Amino acid sequence: MTRFRLSAALLAALLAACGPAKPAEPSAGGPSAGCMSRAYPNIGGPISLVNQDGEQVTEATYKGHPTLIYFGFTYCPDVCPMTLVTVKRAYDRLPEGVSPPQTLLISIDPERDTPEQLAQYVSTNAFPDNLQGLTGTPEDVRAAADAFLADYSRIEQPGSQSEYSMDHTSLLYLMDEDWKLKTFFTHEDTDEMIATCLTEMLE
Template sequence: MSNAIRGLRRGLIIVVVLLAAGFAWISLSGWLAQDGSDGNGGGGGVNEVSIGGPFTLTDQDGRSVTEKDYAGKLMLVYFGFTSCPDICPTGMQTIAIALDDLGADAEKVTPILVSVDPERDTPEVMKDYVSSFHERMVGLTGTPEQIAAAAKAYRVYYQKVQLPGSSLDYSVDHSGFIYLMGRDGKYLAHFRHNSTPEEIAKKLRASF
């Protein structure tokens, strides 16, 4: 990855974060605090927070996958959707830069975007979207029931919102945490929407 591309990615994050600051979004800070997590890329002990679990979804190549397909590597799990105007691109760019900062160690991490908009996010759409951010990015979608089950396991809020008069017809409000899961699929930490790539890369290195 060239320095020019990395610089462009960093510049895009700054611009998008500034734009996103003007929009309201739903935070799950309350329950994270109650569960003992500080919300800044770390938390209480692994046993104090119940996040994650089994899922069955479809990857960007149309294959049915479960959490077991990603065992043995750290996972960065992010819930969003391809039509998201600001928060999702910011999160995806942040993950991409963190992976670039890891260099060869990025091979030890599987970055995953789980769609909360399965109606529009087909495997083909997900493949085109995630590949534009990083070559290692995995895009997962599924039936509404499968997405609901995965979101429940990760305690992710999402809700369709109608947009009268818009060509998009609707949007999806959703929480914006990035979850760091261990090689065994257990929760290790989470990052907020304003966490920096450097913070994420540092936590990843400490978790290898």
Template structure:
């Protein structure tokens, strides 16, 4: 399963990098975040990110404006994920703690791509175990699909094991997205980025915003 996700993530990365390169070619002024980037990403990358409506871990309907009310790290995964999602989310939580120690507040957000099993209650238990400020989001299949498409993520439910319809895995891309209230999406991070590296880059973007 890990190998499958790695292949999918690599293919998704190629597509995302291509999209970001095109964005850098747009007309306009200088990129205020140029010194922070590790990829060819233009500030205010409008082709990635955008409006969404989801349900938070307390059962409340929220929009992107409610969620991105401060710098945020968005990750798309599922709570039944056996390895990748917990590791990536723990890395994100560690980066958030590093930043908080410096006086910089960043919101960690976990968006489920498995709405059939990830109820608000399940999301709350999952996120509370990872970080006290991590926000879990789920929703209807249609809401989740719209949010995923906005951020150009990939996910695909695998066939459940015979005789156990509740047990299945979901292949998915594994990027973490940095979004800022006044700018939207500004950068993505791969699994290979450490918590310390992520914190340094996030701080750079926030300082430059």
């Protein structure tokens, strides 16, 4: 069973950001003030992966417009699909004139998540229309996750038909046009809160 957990590295980054030498300061008030104070410069970095069409992509592919990134996998029984459904609902709440960010699912299970598997998964009607799936070699996937301080590990399930599952950090990372972190969302953030925050940040 996949479950939410913050990596130790991410916790350290958040604690360091709240230290007296460099306090985190919200850039706006109101109900989304919390998400406005989550832009940590040490979260986010380069990627070199393959999309669901088999095309090589890097962070440069997505520069020029906001991008929402999620690390998950297609065999995830609950957390991943529910997170993507929440994103879809948040996008549906955006007011006219506010375009949703490009949405990426970076698979942390490259052994099973081939481009073909991802192509089928991201076309699910309950997920965002602009969802793209990315995969790659185990080394490239790990490098991408490390750049975002996203933790994951394989959990063997000998008695299960799937043989194993993946335990992973469940965060949504919003990158700006220059591939710099603007904020992140946790499993506790509702679609309404995400929509409110995206509206303030993307208008």
